Amino acid sequence: MGDVSTWAAWAAAATSLATLIVTTYIGGRREQHRWARDALTDAFVAFLEASWAHSDAVRHAPPGTEVSAGAAPDLYREMRSQLTRLRLLASRDVLRAGEDLLRCQSALQAAAPGPEREAALAEAGARRRGVVDAAKKEMGL
Structure with missing residues (x-):
């Protein structure tokens, strides 16, 4: 009986070790995916917040002042x-969507006040929606 119980103990220990390894691997992968998703979300939010703030700064620039000074x-x-x-x-x-928006924001900053700037603001809004759509698709939403 001692031999059977010894083998059973070894089998239980091996099973326990295998379970620990698999659980650690799967848990680590989940944690890595969670970190990447959180980091991606943070980057999307910061990028879009800066874009909205940039558009607001250009929109509300006092007439006759250089946008590059604000x-x-x-x-x-x-x-x-x-x-x-x-x-x-x-x-x-x-x-691609982010780079398009960045180029659009650059053109917005250079746009003259009036209709040209209003058109550039509208284009920036459209490009921002493109980034949002791409972000949602990327995150499976």
Whole structure:
């Protein structure tokens, strides 16, 4: 009987070890996916918030002042920084939408006050919706 109980103990220990290894691996993968999804969400939010703030800074720039003298350049740099984070985490479709929005925000900053700026603001809004759509698709929403 001692031999059977010894083998049973070894089998139980081996089963326990295998379960521990599988559980650790699967748990680690889940945690890695959760971290990536959270980081991606944070990057999307920061990128879009900077874009909205940039559009607002340009929209509310006092007439006759240079847009480049206000907060807009800092917000544009923040968008570029967040786009770099997205490059590390997101798909090509998301990056394409983000790069399109970034170029649009640059054109907005350079647009003359009046109809040209209003058209650029409308285009930025459309591009922002494109980023949101790409982000939702990326995250499976």
